Amino acid sequence: MPAHFASWFRPRFYALMTVAIFMEDTNSLIEQRKAKLAALRAKGIDPFQNKFTPTETCAEARGNYVEGREVSVAGRITAHRDMGKSMFIDVRDQSGRIQCYAQKNVLGDEPFVIFTHLDLADFVGVKGTLFTTKTGEISIKLSSFTILAKSLRPPPAKWHGLEDTEIRYRQRYLDLMANPDVKDVMLKRSAIIHEIRNFFHERKYVEVETPTMQGIPGGAAAQPFKTFHNALGCEFYLRIALELYHKRLLVGGIDKLFEIGKNFRNEGLSRRHNPEFTMLEAYCAFGDYATMMETVESLITTVAKKVLGTLVIEHPMKIRFKRELNNAIVKLKALHQKLTEDFGKSLTNSDVTTEAYLNFNSVFSASIRELELLSHLNNQTPLDQAIEQAKRSFVNCSVEGNTFRLSPGMEVSEKQVKGHTSEFLSFIEQALPQLESLKIEAGAIAPESLNKIIDLTPNWRRAKYNDLVKEKAGADWFTISADERRQHAHDMGAEIGKEFEDFEVTNAVFSKFIEPTLINPTFVTHLPKELVPLAKLSPDDPTTVEVFECCINGQEISPGYTEQNDPIAQRATLEHQAGGEQQKLDEDFLVALEHGMPPAGGIGIGIDRLCMMLLGQESIRDVILFPQLKPK
């Protein structure tokens, strides 16, 4: 063995490195790291240790500062500052970061050379004593170190974090490494679920687990995933809801129960939908929907207080809005130019106008939605005027399905738009300056002032479905004829299918124009019975059911029911539902009900959406560690 490690290490090290690079030059950064690994092994050092037991975490070391106290910590190297004969590194574990100071004359020449060749992202265990640097940072003066795990790939980022959404979701570990905010959200999600469990345990609810694989998937109207059991030779479905098994447990005498588990629904993916999502369902015998309203309100405020320490939650709104706006302006200008040229040449050329229409349709649908939402938020921002102005032209000019409305009296279908080039042009000329001024004003505004504020302070608003509809669509909504309602809904800009029944027309207005505006918690009660066929009728108004929808942040967070315990009525509605033979009848469940189920209140809460609301995330993918993506 050479007498001086330093002189041995370098030439041998680079000889190895060169060989490695010539062998495979796919990624030189990886090859360099592999060469360092080989060099360490050649020296008899195993950079993948089985165990290292630190005396404390990085945060504990910093928190319990006593000058000269001996400590050992372990973690990943996240930064290094090389000073020649001394060196600073940052070591980070889950608790946080601590700076370590290595000196050549303390460690010795050989170990110091090894130390300076450590890479970002390597795991090390260090021993040393606490001290404070000139600039006042608590640090560890190293007496020794052990390489615990060498990282063979470069870490993603130092300052900007990792931005590439695809890598963030597919390789979440990199996201967690690089973006502290992401880790914070995920840890808070864990805390939220912990507090939910605490809440129910304190109220003497029993936590249960029910089958994920079911022969007949029931409890919701959704497409299931199908799977196959080899030994039994039969098909199973992944559950779409927990409900039917929970009710069996009510029959069996478990009076207060809850489950937190995955549901699987075979649907498209979106900002609010992941194919597998976490659901909380809870049932309380001898309670009803009013009991459950109290439960939901108490649960969510308790969790918010414990995890966030506040009942007032801010959501940033600005980014998408500004980008959409800019996008729209650029697009509109190009459109205008193209149309003008075409219009000058030939009045009858329809293709360009039709194309323009289609472009307009897709570019603007998002902008219109955002404008609508912003104007609903009610909190006065300097943008209000500009939004109102721009809205006036947009609300008059809206796009639904295949119909494009230039002004209140004038509607043009996609096929007819060809004849209206001049109207289209003048609309653009009118809209452009408004958008421009909106953009200027939006640019001048601090992003925070556009934040959406959700106030969870009790007592939460309780409102009847019909009252909310009347508030938005006119006090005479339920006294005018069904045809008038249909026309009115259409005028408001709702999409009304030809086959829609009357209650569906009203509900289209509700889900498009009312639900998105319910930012602060609101229990919507007394839903029309047609809308929720499986629920029990309200004794005080038999046209409605004892159901609530708890809306927060413009989304339904939790539905709650007085559960149906009349086996005959339940069978009738289920048979009616199954009439389209889409889902088979769960005979076993119906038999269970016939044995008698106590009156009960029940709720479901989508945990992912609850986390979005509490943690200020606009996408469900940002509250799920590994969201579903298309396989590469």
Add this chain to the structure above:
RNA sequence: GCCUCGGUAGCUCAAUGGUAGAGCAGUUGACUCUUAAUCAAUUGGUUUCCGGUUCAAGUCCGGACCGGGGCACCA
């Protein structure tokens, strides 16, 4: 499934159709209290993939793949 925006070095981003660049990371050298360390030098690219137009394509056109947003499906 449909519409739309995007994919450039390990990371974050540039590049009127005309030699693919910067900062950081990496490597080398200097420096024993730095913390986005500093200073000097330097490596690194099948511009996601396939095809087309052109004397010339990261850029224009067509297609595929993946992602974001919107819609549809779905409470």
